Amino acid sequence: AQKVTQAQTEISVVEKEDVTLDCVYETRDTTYYLFWYKQPPSGELVFLIRRNSFDEQNEISGRYSWNFQKSTSSFNFTITASQVVDSAVYFCALSEETGGGADGLTFGKGTHLIIQP
Amino acid sequence: SQTIHQWPATLVQPVGSPLSLECTVEGTSNPNLYWYRQAAGRGLQLLFYSVGIGQISSEVPQNLSASRPQDRQFILSSKKLLLSDSGFYLCAWSVMAEQYFGPGTRLTVT
Numbered sequence: 001a002q003k004v005t006q007a008q009t010e011i012s013v014v015e016k017e018d019v020t021l022d023c024v025y026e027t028r029d030t031t032y033y034l035f036w037y038k039q040p041p042s043g044e045l046v047f048l049i050r051r052n053s054f055d056e057q058n059e060i061s062g063r064y065s066w067n068f069q070k071s072t073s074s075f076n077f078t079i080t081a082s083q084v085v086d087s088a089v090y091f092c093a094l095s096e097e098t099g100g101g102a103d104g105l106t107f108g109k110g111t112h113l114i115i116q117p
Numbered sequence: 118s119q120t121i122h123q124w125p126a127t128l129v130q131p132v133g134s135p136l137s138l139e140c141t142v143e144g145t146s147n148p149n150l151y152w153y154r155q156a157a158g159r160g161l162q163l164l165f166y167s168v169g170i171g172q173i174s175s176e177v178p179q180n181l182s183a184s185r186p187q188d189r190q191f192i193l194s195s196k197k198l199l200l201s202d203s204g205f206y207l208c209a210w211s212v213m214a215e216q217y218f219g220p221g222t223r224l225t226v227t
Contacts, residue, residue: 033214035215035216037218042220043205043220043221043223044218044219044220044221045161045207045209045218046218047215047216047217047218050214050215052214091160091161095214095216103166104151104153104163104166104176104216105151105153105161105163105216106163107160107161107162108160109160110160
């Protein structure tokens, strides 16, 4: 069975600090996808990134970066120079490949990130 | 571009009443469709998914059901709501591996 663990329930930092959100996953499949979503107070889930299991290259998008390490089954998310608008709940998720691409996502419990001005 | 709609946005229903939540997707054909529930203080749980019209897979046994009468329409229903059905219901669509979510429906069962 697949599982996603986000051990950090809540993180509070002061604006402009860097912050890393941890994600550890479990799966028996060799092909899978990892995701990060942002959930602002409005509730809608905003897609941030997808990473394939066979692509361990780290990715940077503006102030956001992701570190995927298969050896430790981790997919961590770092926000550099955090801003108040980054305050939200962040979810890490996993999807296993079944050939039809129809799998739903298994989510972690989320990390509530609070950026204080 | 693709958009996904859900309605209603909020709903307050008494225990034992029926439920119908609707989700529609625009700008894509033959998407995979999903219903998730986010209970208060908990993560998101996959309830149903559909790969085509009339094709529904259930992930969690419960008093909810789903239907897909049209390619881009996904409906979540219940004949009799329970208190435990309260939560935030999110519809999502995907064509490849990425899933995109609608604005959600916040359901309170009283």
